[in-house]
Amino acid sequence: MDKILRINVGAEGGPKAVIEPVGRYATLGGRAMTxxxxxxxxxxxxxxxxxQNKLILAPGIMGGSVATTSGRLSVGCKSxxxxxxxxxxxxGQAGHAIARLGYGAIILEGERKVDGLLKLVIDKDGATFAACDELKMLGNYEVAEKIKAEHGDKVVMLGIGPAGEQLLGNSSIAVTDKDFRPTRHAARGGPGAVMGxxxxxxIVIDTEGVSMRRAVDAKGFTEANRKLAKALQDSGYTGQALPAYGSAMLVELVNELGAFPALGARQGQWDESEKISGPTLVETEIERGGEGAATHGCHTGCIIRCSGTFRDKKGKFVTKQPEYETLWAHGGYCGISDLDSIAQMDRLDDDLGLDTIEMGCTIGVMMQAGELEMGDAEGAIxxxxxxxxxxxxxxxIGSGAAAVAKHYGVDRAPVxxxxAMAAYDPRAMKGLGVTYATSPMGADHTAGNTLAHHLYMAEPIVPALATDEQWLVSAIEQINSAAIDSTGYCLFLSFAALDQPExxxxxxxxxxxxxxxxxxxxxxxxxxxxxxKKELDFNRRAGFTQQDDKLPDYVMNEPLAPHDAVFDVPEDQFKQVNDYIKESGSQS
Structure with missing residues (x-):
């Protein structure tokens, strides 16, 4: 990946594409690049x-290669x-496609000076633009069908739904999967609004005429990749549980831990969790003629295969298999245990271009405000x-949980x-609470998820409910996550290391x-x-201070059943996280 594609939408005479050497960004990929x-x-x-804001699309260091499970895409912007x-x-397919074209990053910059929507087509010869006002306010599924009709199903599509066109804070960027469905999303933080x-x-990416990237040491890479693939397949997590049940395997595990924030985060265990669990989900798929297991990789080359398909009672495709976060956000958090309703909301999120976590929490806040009853699936839809x-x-609604809470005067916004916080309550997983508070991204579970330490490790560094040393667990996981996010590898590789340390x-x-x-x-x-370090420095220059590293008051004041726990990690541990991150090396 020796070049960068810059798209200046505000250039004189109309949008302009410039290809330049990757230069000083040469060693970077994924999150490190963005x-x-x-x-x-x-x-x-x-x-x-x-x-002045920019949208950066960056494959990981291993993007475009045959490295197993390495096709993730990082999308960066000021949120x-x-x-x-x-x-x-x-x-989805975009990470590999961008890398195969040789781009370390695609950077969208400038300001559109005329009204009207654009389609950007990128192939081996460069980039071209076309007006596409006929797509205005169409959902991602309909747009994907139109793109497929024009360009075929071998291309990759990235698109924004109506939420992104309206520049809403909770808008995502859809990425097509192997079946050319817009089911994978860069969703957290509103990147769709920046693209809009x-x-x-x-954006259409056409890789016709280009090949996969080649290794410097082909023999060494083939052998190492083979061993990594075997370790993933031998792991009880990435080789058995995730392929069998997808991320939905976590529903019962986190519920048992007492960290499943149900019914507006008023309890940590939910007696209806089994109705939305991994086994129930798979059983439903089998009954309806689906794949019968989560055996659908989200991109080419993934051997973990933690995704799948969900069909309605007539066997018709509805959406991808709802992931754990969706099952919680639209399910447990809102008191909804009907899988068909959750799947319908997941489809709407993907079609409209919305982050499922943020949207579930937003609906939950509206339930707290009395706009609809807890458990009202029809009202949520x-x-x-x-x-x-x-x-x-x-x-x-599309502006997120914090905006809705402010509008209705709700003081229990989980943000x-x-x-919005994700499907792990910080009162029962205190290390992740530290991550929520200190991550440069806001409440982001993938920025440093401590679940593995608390739930899977035979000898965890610190138990989930302890107060001491939670900063260390969080800091280690934040550093590890930032590194993995830069490679293009899936974060689930960390699970394999629990029982396959090699x-x-x-x-x-x-x-x-x-x-x-x-x-x-x-x-x-x-x-x-x-x-x-760069992310923390950016936020500091944006005006954020350690006073912003705080969780909502209710997690510190309201005991969570069944442990009757509150989040009581001393705030000085938040500073310890930042000190640990900054303790060595430079920002370069």
């Missing part, structure tokens, strides 16, 4: 929807939802449909820095053989540290 470009090129105090730096990570602010409705209509209520060594060997660089455990963690 956050470094933002740190160097975007004024931290800029308007997230304004001309319209949080005002912080943001990296949103997506599966550039006037781009859809109707609220989602308002976003597609572009009504004033829909615009409010940090304006972004898996991470095989990952490093694969990267070394493929790139020709020498990746060690130390240099890998230093890569993660470097990313986090």
């Amino acid at each position: 956050s470094t470009v933002l740190w160097e090129e975007v004024p931290p105090d800029c308007d997230p929807r304004g001309p 319209p939802l949080t005002g912080t730096i943001k990296e949103s990570n997506a599966g 602010s550039k006037g781009i409705k859809v 109707a609220l989602l449909e308002e976003v597609g209509r572009g009504s004033e209520k829909g615009k409010l 940090v820095k304006g972004q 898996a991470m060594q095989y990952l490093l060997e694969s990267m070394s053989a493929f790139t020709g660089a020498d990746y060690t455990g130390e240099s890998f963690m230093e890569m993660g540290r470097s990313v986090l």
Whole structure:
């Protein structure tokens, strides 16, 4: 990946595409690329929807290769939802496609000077633009069908739904999967609004005539990749549980832990969790003639295969298999245990271009406000449909949980820095609570998920309910996550390391053989540290201080059953996280 594609939508005479050498960004990929470009090129105090913000699409270091499970895509911008730096990570086919074309990044910049939507087509010869006003306010599924009719199903599509066109804070960017369905999303933090602010409705990536990237040391890479793939398949997590049940395997596990924030986060266990669990989901798929297991990888080359398909009672495709976060956000958090209703909301999220976590929490806040009853699936679906209509209520709903809580005067919004917390209650998983508070991204579980430490490790560094040393668990996981997000590998590889500890060594060997660089455990963690330092510095220059590293009051004041626990980790541990991240190396 030796070049960068810059798209200036506000250039004189119309949008302009410029291909330039990757230059000083040559060693970067994924989150390291997006956050470094933002740190160097975007004024931290800029308007997230304004001309100075940029949208960066970056495959990981291993993107475009045959490395197993390595096709993730990082999407970076200043977040319209949080005002912080943001990296949103997506599966689908785009990561590999962009890398195969040789691009380390595609950067959208400038401000569209005329009305009208654009389609951007990128292939081996460069980039072209076309007006596409006929796609205005269409959902991602309909747009995908139109793109397929024009360009065929071998291309990759990235698109924004009506939420992104309306520049809403909770808008996502859809990425097509192997079946050309818009089911994978860069969703957290509102990147769809930034793409919408550039006037781009859809990006088509055509890899005809290009090949997969080749390793510097082909023999060494083949052997290391083989060993990594075997470790993933031998793991009880990535080789058995995830392929069998998908991420829905976590429903009963987290519920048993007492960290499943149900019914508006008023209890940590839910007596209806079995109705939305992994086994129930798979049983439903079998009954309806679906795949019968979560055996659908979200992108080519994934052997974990944690995704699948969900069909209605007549056997018709509805959506991808709802993931754990969706089952919680639209399910447990809102008191809804009907899988068909949850699947319908998941489909609407994907079609309208909305983050499922943020949307579930937003609906839950509206339930607290009395706008609908807890457990009202029909009412929840109707609220989602308002976003597609572009009504004033829909615009409010699409602005996220914090905005809705402020509008209705609800004081229990589950948000940090304006972004909704995920499906793990910080009162029962205190290490993740530290991550929610201190992550540069706002409340982001993938920024440093401590679940593995609390639930799976035979000898955890610190138990989930303890108060001491939670900062260390969070800091280690934040550094590790930032590094993995830079590689293009899936974050679930970390699960394999729990019972196949050699898996991470095989990952490093694969990267070394493929790139020709020498990746060690130390240099890998230093890569993660470097990313986090830049992100924290960006936020500091944007006006954020340690006073913003705080959880909502209710998690500190309301005991959570069944443990009757509150989040009582001393705030000085938050500073320890930042000190640990900054303790070595440089930002370069």
